[in-house]
Amino acid sequence: xxxxxxxxxxxxxxxxxxxxxxxxxxxxxxxxxxxxxQDTGRGPVSLTIMTFSENTKSNGRYTATxxxxxxxxxxxxxxxxxxxxxxxxxxxxxxxxxxxxxxFGTGTRLxxxx
Amino acid sequence: DAEIxxxxxxxxxxxxxxxxxxxxxxxNHNNMFWYRQDxxxxxxxxxxxxxxxxxxxxxxSDGYSVSRSNTEDLPLTLESAASSQTSVYFxxxxxxxxxxxxxxxxFGPGTRLxxx
Numbered sequence: 764x765x766x767x768x769x770x771x772x773x774x775x776x777x778x779x780x781x782x783x784x785x786x787x788x789x790x791x792x793x794x795x796x797x798x799x800x801q802d803t804g805r806g807p808v809s810l811t812i813m814t815f816s817e818n819t820k821s822n823g824r825y826t827a828t829x830x831x832x833x834x835x836x837x838x839x840x841x842x843x844x845x846x847x848x849x850x851x852x853x854x855x856x857x858x859x860x861x862x863x864x865x866x867f868g869t870g871t872r873l874x875x876x877x
Numbered sequence: 878d879a880e881i882x883x884x885x886x887x888x889x890x891x892x893x894x895x896x897x898x899x900x901x902x903x904x905n906h907n908n909m910f911w912y913r914q915d916x917x918x919x920x921x922x923x924x925x926x927x928x929x930x931x932x933x934x935x936x937x938s939d940g941y942s943v944s945r946s947n948t949e950d951l952p953l954t955l956e957s958a959a960s961s962q963t964s965v966y967f968x969x970x971x972x973x974x975x976x977x978x979x980x981x982x983x984f985g986p987g988t989r990l991x992x993x
Contacts, residue, residue: 767919797981806881806967806984807920852919863935865982867919 765790767855769868776875780843784871786836786853794864798827798838799852801870807852810838843875879904883968883985890992896955898988900968908971909951910982911935911943913964920967926951958992965989 767788776782795814799807811820811827820827824841850870857864881902890896907928912920922935924943932943942954955962969982
């Protein structure tokens with residue numbers, strides 16, 4: 764069964780600290796993996812996308828890694844800011860085309876406190 | 878700037894009523910999607926469209942319908958609202974064809990629907 768699991772469900776960190784969010788998936792055959800950031804009361808916004816052959820992708824203080832062999836991805840946030848408080852959603856896409864080939868994780872709720 | 882909007886942002890309705898949620902995008906994208914988001918679940922696909930006059934059922938389509946009469950709009954209708962349809966609804970669009978799953982989906986701000 765194609766699934767995407769994220770951990771932890773929620774996380775509280777102090778401003779300025781680093782953190783790492785995890786995404787494990789069983790989706791196969793794999794096409795790409797995205798990390799989305801969803802602010803409270805807003806729609807998700809894409810942070811990074813990685814294909815099968817990529818194992819690192821950065822977007823400012825956000826760095827995503829992918830291990831396609833173990834079917835794991837992580838999102839590392841460096842020097843966290845209050846504005847990083849949001850939910851982070853991992854989305855994995857199957858190779859086959861179509862709208863039903865996206866699998867969404869339930870997200871990690873990150874709270875950054877001063 | 879191009880954008881995707883949803884209205885209303887909040888809606889309270891009674892069980893059994895018909896409700897329509899609007900979605901409008903100015904990206905000129907072929908693909909449009911409706912999702913619902915509930916605690917403990919990832920975003921779940923309700924309906925989607927690859928272009929004008931094209932509509933398709935998603936994972937959780939029972940009780941919902943959509944129509945696509947132009948490129949910009951994909952309204953979602955709840956035929957007879959049920960309490961189980963209390964949720965946050967997100968509309969999204971993407972470029973490309975046939976779902977464009979390799980392209981980023983651009984999400985609207987969401988509509989919080991409460992069915993009492």
